Amino acid sequence: MPAPASSPAPRAPSATEISKALDVLYYAELYLREPTSVPDARAVLAQVLDEEYGVPMALGNILRSAARLIEGHALLPWPVEIRDIIARLRAAAPEVTDCHDLHWDIHRLGGLPFDSIVPSSSGK
Numbered sequence: 803m804p805a806p807a808s809s810p811a812p813r814a815p816s817a818t819e820i821s822k823a824l825d826v827l828y829y830a831e832l833y834l835r836e837p838t839s840v841p842d843a844r845a846v847l848a849q850v851l852d853e854e855y856g857v858p859m860a861l862g863n864i865l866r867s868a869a870r871l872i873e874g875h876a877l878l879p880w881p882v883e884i885r886d887i888i889a890r891l892r893a894a895a896p897e898v899t900d901c902h903d904l905h906w907d908i909h910r911l912g913g914l915p916f917d918s919i920v921p922s923s924s925g926k
Contacts, residue, residue: 827857840916844908853905862899865891 815823830846850857869891876884 837921839918839920840911844911847908848905851901851904851908853902856902856905858898858901858904862895865895865898869895 827850830850833846834843853859869888872884872891873888876888880888
């Protein structure tokens with residue numbers, strides 16, 4: 803979630819903080835691999851794919867910010883490599899954030915019928 807308006811200027815997250823955030827996503831992925839109920843999985847997916855604060859929006863914003871940062875600090879004239887990197891970052895951002903439609907798909911799952919029994923792991 804974004805920082806409150808009255809909070810101090812953002813600081814760079816440490817490598818440990820980023821690693822912990824990635825660990826949480828990894829554990830979410832591991833959880834979803836195991837047999838679980840759809841409502842339980844849906845609760846996790848709803849947070850991960852939240853249309854405003856979920857992973858797709860965060861990653862898209864990170865990519866756009868990185869492109870702006872590089873653009874603002876690269877010495878002119880930009881070499882082809884710098885132009886290509888900026889272009890790839892900008893091109894990837896909307897592709898990632900287009901996944902926000904998944905947010906609504908996850909919410910629609912709530913109204914659909916599913917077996918209430920958690921599938922067994924024997925079907926793997």
